[in-house]
Amino acid sequence: MDILEIYSALDALGVFLGVVFLFLLGFLLFGVIVYICTGLAYYKAAEVEGIPNNWLAWIPIGNSYIMLRLAEKNMNLLFIFIASMASTVIRNFYDTGVIINLISFGISIWSIIVSIQCYLVISKKYGISPAWFIVGCFIIPVMIVPMIMLYNKAKKIARGEATLNTIEHDKNNEEW
Numbered sequence: 001m002d003i004l005e006i007y008s009a010l011d012a013l014g015v016f017l018g019v020v021f022l023f024l025l026g027f028l029l030f031g032v033i034v035y036i037c038t039g040l041a042y043y044k045a046a047e048v049e050g051i052p053n054n055w056l057a058w059i060p061i062g063n064s065y066i067m068l069r070l071a072e073k074n075m076n077l078l079f080i081f082i083a084s085m086a087s088t089v090i091r092n093f094y095d096t097g098v099i100i101n102l103i104s105f106g107i108s109i110w111s112i113i114v115s116i117q118c119y120l121v122i123s124k125k126y127g128i129s130p131a132w133f134i135v136g137c138f139i140i141p142v143m144i145v146p147m148i149m150l151y152n153k154a155k156k157i158a159r160g161e162a163t164l165n166t167i168e169h170d171k172n173n174e175e176w
Contacts, residue, residue, distance in 0.1 A: 034144055041147035042066045044154035045126070048164070061085065070125070071118035084111040119146075125165050126153045 039058045043066075046054035051069045056062030064081040068074075087104035090096065096104075119133035123146070132146035156162040 034147075037144050037147040037151070038063065041150040041154070042070070044151050044158070045070055045122070048154045048157045067115070067118050067122070071121040073114070073118060073121070077114050080107065080111045080114055083107050122150070126150055126157075127162075127165055128153060 042057035084107045091104045123130040
């Protein structure tokens with residue numbers, strides 16, 4: 001191998017690492033944007049509905065609490081989100097068996113189902129198309145749109161330009 005081939009290989013490696021760095025930087029920037037949009041939306045909606053400690057919208061488990069309160073769901077469901085987060089951390093950092101992985105997967109699916117139910121109630125309450133929230137559960141970039149819509153609707157309600165829709169309670173709403 002002569003010196004030109006070595007420089008060429010190093011140059012290609014540098015380009016590759018540069019592209020990977022830009023991709024990771026873009027991914028991080030997008031994550032921060034989603035976090036800010038979600039935090040603002042939950043904070044403003046909690047403020048409109050008079051939920052105490054609306055600053056919890058900025059804390060990972062706290063925003064699940066705010067989501068459950070906005071959807072008027074049973075607060076015991078918060079343990080599903082805590083268990084989902086804990087099982088994911090345990091599964092990623094420790095060598096767990098198949099049974100633990102299946103339990104973690106089941107808890108994660110359960111938390112997604114509860115989130116979808118909450119998003120449906122919140123979207124009805126604030127007059128936002130439920131499709132945005134449901135699609136946003138599975139395609140993270142789309143999640144920015146309903147959070148911005150929720151934030152804007154909550155601002156209008158706070159200024160008195162709009163009203164909050166009432167939701168009908170059914171027996172299944174509290175059992176989940």
